[in-house]
Amino acid sequence: MEFQEAITRLALQTKPLEKQRWKIITFRRSTSSSINAYSKPQKKSTSTSIKPQDAPREFLCPISGALMNDPVIVSSGHTFERACVQACNTLGFTPTLEDGAGSPDFSTVIPNLALKSAILNWCKKHSLNPPKPLDFFTAERLVRSKLEKTQQVNRVSYHEDRAAEKDLINRVKENPPAKLNFAVSDLTPGTAHHFSTSSDESLTLAMPTPPLQLATRPSCYSSASSSSEIEALLVNPEEEEFLTKLKSALVHEVEEGLVSLRRITRTKEDTRAQLCTPRLLSTLQSLILSRYTSVQVNSVACIVNLSLEKANKVKIVRSGTVPLLIDVLKGGFSEAREHACGAIFSLALDDHNKTAIGVLGALPPLLHLLRAESERTRHDSALALYHLSLVQINKSKLVRLGSVPLLLGLVKSGQMPGRVLLVLSNLASCEEGRAALLDSGAVECLVGLLRGDELQCVSTRDSCVSVLYGLSHGGLRFRGLAKATGVVEVLLEVENSGSERSKEKAKRMLEMMKERIDAEEDVDWEELLESGSMGTTRSSLGCKKVESGANSSEF
Structure with missing residues (x-):
């Protein structure tokens, strides 16, 4: 009996221990699961932390x-x-x-x-x-x-090489090689017996060591370097002098340097190519938009002088100078705008620059400056537009900018008719330009100029005939407008009394109009209207490409 009671007490004492042990086990399991649950989103967060770099x-x-x-x-x-x-x-x-x-x-x-x-x-x-x-x-x-950064590294390495070279030369002068005389005598005939010996060791001892300045050469004179790289590392003392003045903190020193640079680049043609370096162009760019009138005017004038050298034109455009010149065209000082027009005109002479200048946005300010107060600014703007409009992409841009009415207005008012007609001649050579000119009444304007006495210069009359010849490719629409203005009579007069170039173009236009008139006379228009085949016959007459209504609505 006592034995059973003892067992019962032991059983009652062990039950809370078991419960407590189970609590410990469940606690450990919950912590491990919570750690795993926490570690999973942590991996996701690391995977989403990837950056573009x-x-x-x-x-x-x-x-x-x-x-x-x-x-x-x-x-x-x-x-x-x-x-x-x-x-x-x-x-x-x-x-x-x-x-x-x-x-x-x-x-x-x-x-x-x-x-x-x-x-x-x-x-x-x-x-x-x-x-x-x-x-x-x-x-x-x-x-x-x-x-x-590259230019700075090159300058530092160049100065280090020059310092090392000078140091080597000075050491050679102070301590010349011991057997330098033997090396010199070895080059003269009749002294070979000094080195005749059967021993390889004695021959090695007798051979002179080359001078130090020949044995150790600076990296800029290594055989792997090309001549262009060596020339790029050489510093022009004249350029260094100009750079020192142009980078000065005193405005009067900058003005003196610009005036001197402007004078030397205008009078000495051989120095233009030497001074047109990336360092000098970069320095001039920082001065183009200066608030000081003399600094801005002279810096742009220096660009004009440098651009006169044919080899410098592409360099200047690639250096990033054109956007700064365009800013001067838009809001610079009056004299600076005058020089900027000259610079754009000079740079546009190179065929490689025409598209780039138009893309950078030079066309709108040049059109605006056609009405400037300065005569030189107007003339240079017109010449720049002429050379830029030789490229098809610039022709389209000028048409979209609404240049045709502006240019025709200048011709009617007698302002620079010769230069403006050159630009119109380029625009008349493309389909967009022809449509815009026909919409703006160019045929009536040009025929009136040829009939009157406004165009006294022979070259100006030739340009007027050239514009009219370009418009003659406008099909039936041009023929209708030309007949209304009496163009046949004017062309006959040009064919009789004009220059050789104008005579040839007038003859071609008369033949073109005569062929179309003959073709129309052979067609029974009433029958075509009744049959409804008007469109097919018009195509057979070569008028398929001409859609006057479409041209007018698109423009």
Whole structure:
């Protein structure tokens, strides 16, 4: 009996212990599960913390260091952002790639569609927004900063090399090689017996050591360097003198340097090519938008003088000077605007610059300055527009800017008819320009000028005939307008008394109109109207391309 009571007490004492032990076990299990539950979202958070900079290296542009929105392959096989390639071409900069990837060649550009698709898929996989397009001006700032760093490194390395070279030469002068005389005598005939010996050791001892300045050469004179690289490292003392003055903190010293630079670039043609360097152009760019009248005027005048050298025209455009000149055209001082028009006109003479100048936005301010107070500004603006309108893309832009009514108004008022008619002649050579001229009453205006005595200059009359000849390709619409103004009588007079060039064009226009009149006489218009085949016959007469209503509505 006592034994059973003892067992019962032991059982009652062990029950709370078991409950407490189970509590401990459940507590440990809950903590382990909570740790696992906490660790899972932590992994998710690390996976979503990927940034665009963590992308594969081939997805990043070597110049901007960002994900490429519009990757392109250049001639050398490298891939860059398109805007960076355009900025490098504009500034004439060739970047140095890392890991010995070679020097890129930007002569041709091909879109890299496969890489663009891979970049978009990578962004979508990691829940990132696709890369935004890189505008040209941001890319230009990036390239310009890299260009300045490269120039600074080159200047530092050049001065270090020059210092090392001078130090070596001084040491050679103080301590010449011991056997220098033997080396010199070895070059003269009859002294070979000094080195005749059967022992290799004695021959080695007898051979003179080369002078130190010949044995150790600075890196800038290494055989691997090309002549162009050596010339780029050489400093022009005259250029250094100008740079010192132009970078001075005193305004009067800057003015003196600009006046001196303007004088020397105007009188000495051989110095224009020597002084048109990236360093000097960059310094002049910082002065073009100066608030001081003399600084702005003389800096733009220096650009004009430098642009007179044919080899400098592309350099100036690629250096990024044109946007600053356009700013002067829009809001600079009067004399500075005059020089800026001359600079744009001079740069536009090179065919490689015409498209770039138009794309950068020079056309609207040049059109505005056709009504400037300064006669020189008006004339240079008209000549610049003439050379820029030789390119098709600039013709279309001028038409969209509404230049045709403005130019015709200048011709009617007798302001620069010769120069303005040259621009109109270029516009009349494209379909958009012809439609705009016909809409603006150009035929009546030109025929009136040829019939009157306003165009006394032979070249101006030739330009007027050239515009009319360009409009004659406008089909039936031109013929109708020309007949209403009595163009046949005027063309016959030009054919009899005009210059050789005008006679040929007048003869062609008369033949063209006669052929169309004969073709119309052979057609029974009433029968065509009844049969409803008007459109087919008009096409057979060569009028398929002419849709006067469409031209008028589109313009």
